[in-house]
Amino acid sequence: xxxxxxxxxxxxxxxxxxxxxxxxxxxxxxxxxxxxxxxxxxxxxxxxxxxxxxxxxxxxxxxxxxxxxxxxxxxxxxxxxxxxxxxxxxxxxxx
Amino acid sequence: xxxxxxxxxxxxxxxxxxxxxxxxxxxxxxxxxxxxxxxxxxxxxxxxxxxxxxxxxxxxxxxxxxxxxxxxxxxxxxxxxxxxxxxxxxxxxxxxxxxxxxxxxxxxxxxxxxxxxxxxxxxxxxxxxxxxxxxxxxxxxxxxxxxxxxxxxxxxxxxxxxxxxxxxxxxxxxxxxxxxxxxxxxxxxxxxxxxxxxxxxxxxxxxxxxxxxxxxxxxxxxxxxxxxxxxxxxxxxxxxxxxxxxxxxxxxxxxxxxxxxxxxxxxxxxxxxxxxxxxxxxxxxxxxxxxxxxxxxxxxxxxxxxxxxxxxxxxxxxxxxxxxxxxxxxxxxxxxxxxxxxxxxxxxxxxxxxxxxxxxxxxxxxxxxxxxxxxxxxxxxxxxxxxxxxxxxxxxxxxxxxxxxxxxxxxxxxxxxxxxxxxxxxxxxxxxxxxxxxxxxxxxxxxxxxxxxxxxxxxxxxxxxxxxxxxxxxxxxxxxxxxxx
Numbered sequence: 224x225x226x227x228x229x230x231x232x233x234x235x236x237x238x239x240x241x242x243x244x245x246x247x248x249x250x251x252x253x254x255x256x257x258x259x260x261x262x263x264x265x266x267x268x269x270x271x272x273x274x275x276x277x278x279x280x281x282x283x284x285x286x287x288x289x290x291x292x293x294x295x296x297x298x299x300x301x302x303x304x305x306x307x308x309x310x311x312x313x314x315x316x317x318x
Numbered sequence: 319x320x321x322x323x324x325x326x327x328x329x330x331x332x333x334x335x336x337x338x339x340x341x342x343x344x345x346x347x348x349x350x351x352x353x354x355x356x357x358x359x360x361x362x363x364x365x366x367x368x369x370x371x372x373x374x375x376x377x378x379x380x381x382x383x384x385x386x387x388x389x390x391x392x393x394x395x396x397x398x399x400x401x402x403x404x405x406x407x408x409x410x411x412x413x414x415x416x417x418x419x420x421x422x423x424x425x426x427x428x429x430x431x432x433x434x435x436x437x438x439x440x441x442x443x444x445x446x447x448x449x450x451x452x453x454x455x456x457x458x459x460x461x462x463x464x465x466x467x468x469x470x471x472x473x474x475x476x477x478x479x480x481x482x483x484x485x486x487x488x489x490x491x492x493x494x495x496x497x498x499x500x501x502x503x504x505x506x507x508x509x510x511x512x513x514x515x516x517x518x519x520x521x522x523x524x525x526x527x528x529x530x531x532x533x534x535x536x537x538x539x540x541x542x543x544x545x546x547x548x549x550x551x552x553x554x555x556x557x558x559x560x561x562x563x564x565x566x567x568x569x570x571x572x573x574x575x576x577x578x579x580x581x582x583x584x585x586x587x588x589x590x591x592x593x594x595x596x597x598x599x600x601x602x603x604x605x606x607x608x609x610x611x612x613x614x615x616x617x618x619x620x621x622x623x624x625x626x627x628x629x630x631x632x633x634x635x636x637x638x639x640x641x642x643x644x645x646x647x648x649x650x651x652x653x654x655x656x657x658x659x660x661x662x663x664x665x666x667x668x669x670x671x672x673x674x675x676x677x678x679x680x681x682x683x684x685x686x687x688x689x690x691x692x693x694x695x696x697x698x699x700x701x702x703x704x705x706x707x708x709x710x711x712x713x714x715x716x717x718x719x720x721x722x723x724x725x726x727x728x729x730x731x732x733x734x735x736x737x738x739x740x741x742x743x744x745x746x747x748x749x750x751x752x753x754x755x756x757x758x759x760x761x762x763x764x765x766x767x768x769x770x771x772x773x774x775x776x777x778x779x780x781x782x783x784x785x786x787x788x789x790x791x792x793x794x795x796x797x798x799x800x801x802x803x
Contacts, residue, residue, distance in 0.1 A: 254677060303646065304644075304647070
């Protein structure tokens with residue numbers, strides 16, 4: 224096994240996902256199969272190869288620091304599941 | 319010929335002479351959607367009222383003589399493009415009630431030219447899939463055979479063209495999501511070079527791979543659409559600032575002296591016999607058009623799927639962190655703490671394939687595995703890019719199949735994610751290399767399903783593949799075949 228159920232539970236916690244009992248079971252098997260498949264990358268010698276994070280060679284994209292119109296508070300809050308005044312409301316963070 | 323079955327350039331000619339109006343063409347498409355979409359399920363949202371208003375505005379514009387090639391043309395968009403004031407779901411329950419406050423740049427550019435929006439198209443949830451079965455709004459069916467998948471993730475964008483519901487559509491392609499459904503539904507699909515088209519306002523899946531492109535009935539339409547959406551956008555810092563040529567300029571039938579590469583790694587034993595014979599016929603057609611063939615090798619092809627499913631999932635796990643129930647989208651009710659709200663919101667809002675990819679990506683980025691999986695995949699990506707750069711030293715374009723088989727049956731691959739992932743084996747390397755490619759109709763299977771061929775071009779070599787695609791189209795009749803619904 225490349226990945227255990229306990230590790231899958233840990234990854235779900237990192238990913239902020241509650242997984243149901245059945246999902247944990249299925250994902251453990253499927254992730255194990257997928258990780259076994261991607262192991263084939265180790266057949267390739269990549270010593271000294273520079274990793275590619277971006278397909279097009281590009282330097283930093285700078286722009287002038289200018290004030291431009293934005294969507295505004297009302298638009299920004301229009302899709303909020305819960306709001307109070309000009310804020311997003313969430314469950315209590317600090318006990 | 320029905321109004322809903324015209325190409326952009328055919329409809330444009332009729333609008334220009336005022337033989338018909340945009341309102342008439344738009345009504346014809348809306349009626350066709352009404353008559354067929356219960357079976358196909360290509361649309362998540364139909365915007366009939368605003369479409370008719372936009373069509374009327376286009377007609378006034380035409381009357382004033384302020385006409386563009388796209389003015390009054392009824393189009394539809396994959397539901398991954400943000401549309402101001404129109405619900406945009408990305409086929410996910412987590413965005414089922416999301417109404418964007420702004421437009422995607424690509425849609426904005428089409429809108430400025432007077433294009434008419436018919437509605438928003440079905441897809442795999444968050445563009446993760448190859449079959450359009452992972453949508454929270456139900457699977458889209460292939461108009462050529464309703465038992466089959468239309469391909470994915472831009473399955474609705476391809477099916478809407480094949481079902482004659484829209485004149486043209488936009489899709490996105492991260493690992494083949496424009497080309498594979500285009501192939502399965504018998505339309506033209508073009509994935510531009512990374513950076514060619516702005517992604518501002520396109521819901522992100524894997525940011526180093528995602529690209530926007532047109533899906534159309536013929537090659538000329540793809541050239542028209544690409545010309546309209548391509549070009550630098552100050553709002554997308556990954557869009558490249560280089561000139562946009564007139565992609566319709568090189569459309570002529572001659573390919574004398576054009577060198578076409580045939581990579582041996584793509585003509586494998588596992589290739590479906592119908593796909594194989596379509597490719598053999600395509601090679602003969604190209605030879606007759608004056609193209610020269612060169613045998614080439616893309617030696618790292620076999621590693622592309624593994625490389626992709628680490629890079630794409632890693633980027634997805636990061637991009638999808640924003641769906642947390644705080645600012646927009648679904649929020650789980652009655653969570654006692656913020657952490658519990660995040661976890662439960664995401665558990666309720668995401669479908670299985672999205673969760674699976676977030677899990678793989680999170681694992682690949684997690685402490686202790688980052689170098690072994692994510693960095694390793696990025697190094698292999700460099701090797702795959704080098705394969706293409708080397709090949710393009712000796713050829714102008716590369717000709718390959720789009721998918722190893724024609725469209726498969728609904729439900730056939732849902733139980734085995736790895737089998738589903740492998741259906742993108744010929745399209746994924748192009749995204750990793752960041753270059754451009756297109757799928758055009760090139761055959762039909764014994765069961766009557768369309769088969770496409772793929773033309774891969776050099777970075778920013780869209781004009782060359784469009785030219786090669788157009789020459790093939792002129793010499794064949796495949797693009798004239800219609801699905802019978």
